Amino acid sequence: MRFSALRILQEGLTNNRGWRPHWRDPEPKGEYDIVVIGGGGHGLSTAYYLAKEHGLTNVAVLEKGYLGGGNVGRNTTIVRANYFLPGNSEFYSHSLKLWEGLEQDLNYNVMHSQRGLINLFHSDGQRDAFARRGNAMENQGDDAELLDREGVRRHLPYLDFDNVRFPIYGGLLHRRGGTARHDAVAWGYARGASDRGVDIIQNCEVTGIDIANGKVRGVQTTRGAIRAKKVAIVVAGRSGQVAAMAGMRLPIESHVLQAFVTEGLKPVIDHVVSFGMGHFYISQSDKGGLVFGGDLDFYPSYAQRGNLPMVEHVMEAAMTLMPMIGKAKVLRSWGGIMDMTPDGSPIIDKTDTEGLFLDCGWCYGGFKAVPGSGFSFAHLIATGEHHAPAARFRLDRFRTGVGLMDEEGTGAQHNLH
Numbered sequence: 497m498r499f500s501a502l503r504i505l506q507e508g509l510t511n512n513r514g515w516r517p518h519w520r521d522p523e524p525k526g527e528y529d530i531v532v533i534g535g536g537g538h539g540l541s542t543a544y545y546l547a548k549e550h551g552l553t554n555v556a557v558l559e560k561g562y563l564g565g566g567n568v569g570r571n572t573t574i575v576r577a578n579y580f581l582p583g584n585s586e587f588y589s590h591s592l593k594l595w596e597g598l599e600q601d602l603n604y605n606v607m608h609s610q611r612g613l614i615n616l617f618h619s620d621g622q623r624d625a626f627a628r629r630g631n632a633m634e635n636q637g638d639d640a641e642l643l644d645r646e647g648v649r650r651h652l653p654y655l656d657f658d659n660v661r662f663p664i665y666g667g668l669l670h671r672r673g674g675t676a677r678h679d680a681v682a683w684g685y686a687r688g689a690s691d692r693g694v695d696i697i698q699n700c701e702v703t704g705i706d707i708a709n710g711k712v713r714g715v716q717t718t719r720g721a722i723r724a725k726k727v728a729i730v731v732a733g734r735s736g737q738v739a740a741m742a743g744m745r746l747p748i749e750s751h752v753l754q755a756f757v758t759e760g761l762k763p764v765i766d767h768v769v770s771f772g773m774g775h776f777y778i779s780q781s782d783k784g785g786l787v788f789g790g791d792l793d794f795y796p797s798y799a800q801r802g803n804l805p806m807v808e809h810v811m812e813a814a815m816t817l818m819p820m821i822g823k824a825k826v827l828r829s830w831g832g833i834m835d836m837t838p839d840g841s842p843i844i845d846k847t848d849t850e851g852l853f854l855d856c857g858w859c860y861g862g863f864k865a866v867p868g869s870g871f872s873f874a875h876l877i878a879t880g881e882h883h884a885p886a887a888r889f890r891l892d893r894f895r896t897g898v899g900l901m902d903e904e905g906t907g908a909q910h911n912l913h
């Protein structure tokens with residue numbers, strides 16, 4: 497089934513009776529060449545690129561819940577390529593290029609909107625740091641513009657520029673940054689993978705990983721044992737638990753990150769805006785809700801809900817930056833489990849077990865990485881070689897200390913530094 501303007505017209509005229517489920521719902525087979533554990537954005541994109549780029553279709557994605565129930569459907573949808581450090585820069589740059597062709601590639605409307613991202617700064621020191629970041633972005637081939645205070649005012653007139661504690665000095669504008677509809681990204685990849693022969697199996701929890709003589713043999717699941725030549729762990733906040741099934745202890749802590757959405761409002765915020773003096777970022781969804789988030793809850797947890805002190809902290813930041821938001825009613829809040837690494841950068845690597853691969857540690861920034869991560873992870877699984885843009889995401893950097901990429905200079909927990 498392909499989507500097109502003609503198809504929509506046809507369906508509109510025939511009571512929408514021709515639409516079909518977007519992906520098949522197969523029973524799990526007893527054996528696959530590759531089993532991908534986790535049907536989030538990263539697992540689904542990995543399966544898609546295994547099939548599309550490498551012709552590997554005897555692949556199953558095993559998801560313990562439903563597609564989109566994890567972080568891929570819980571994030572604040574920000575997509576950007578504004579990283580500073582080598583290792584991250586080239587990876588996110590590659591990922592953004594994949595985003596830019598994604599809707600055509602998947603024939604699926606993921607509502608990717610390059611509405612521009614503005615990171616605000618509030619001191620001379622911060623201006624210097626953002627100027628350096630902007631230069632790094634340009635050196636990487638991405639876009640960046642340093643705005644002074646009046647430049648920001650032209651874009652975001654509703655901000656409180658003269659806040660006594662945190663006056664706005666300017667901002668770094670990344671025009672190609674923006675948002676996408678998060679669950680549509682999962683559905684689009686699922687459909688693309690399923691069409692190419694990948695089995696997407698929901699309600700199938702992996703409960704064990706079978707290993708013999710240092711080699712992976714398959715997985716145990718709530719729907720029976722499945723043999724596999726290769727197994728890929730891509731389970732975000734559950735990475736520590738699933739890797740433990742293979743006897744591994746990962747350098748990962750799981751923490752809750754919360755997000756919020758208001759009632760639908762007329763268009764008021766047409767960029768993505770981030771506050772420089774607190775972890776607060778906001779955009780407006782196409783339905784009109786103001787979507788915003790803050791910082792981690794800062795204690796390890798597997799609960800997909802947050803705590804009230806962080807709610808208060810986020811609301812304070814929102815009111816500091818844009819007092820107009822006080823008139824909006826918050827409709828919902830929710831939490832997702834972040835897989836935090838000690839340096840805040842991800843892992844895409846082989847493990848010491850032959851045939852067992854690992855993709856995790858995306859912290860609170862893995863939505864924008866979905867295309868790039870799937871592409872690079874599929875390359876590693878298929879060829880055994882690291883894909884150049886993700887070549888620095890090695891697991892052993894946490895053992896040796898060589899090659900750490902502490903993008904923000906704060907490690908995984910900002911509050912402890």
Ligand SMILES: Cc1cc2nc3c(=O)[nH]c(=O)nc-3n(C[C@H](O)[C@H](O)[C@H](O)COP(=O)(O)OP(=O)(O)OC[C@H]3O[C@@H](n4cnc5c(N)ncnc54)[C@H](O)[C@@H]3O)c2cc1C
Nearest residue numbers: 534536537538560566567568571572574702832862863864
């Ligand atoms: C509130 C919030 C805001 C965020 N904002 C942004 C943002 O603006 N921009 C950005 O780039 N990133 C953001 N992120 C981060 C981003 O969402 C994550 O880094 C990314 O989605 C993680 O990868 P994933 O999509 O594969 O994870 P998930 O969707 O969580 O996928 C992992 C899947 O593995 C499954 N699983 C776990 N254990 C098992 C098992 N034993 N067997 C089978 N399946 C299993 C889970 O059910 C889950 O579906 C945010 C996250 C949150 C929670």
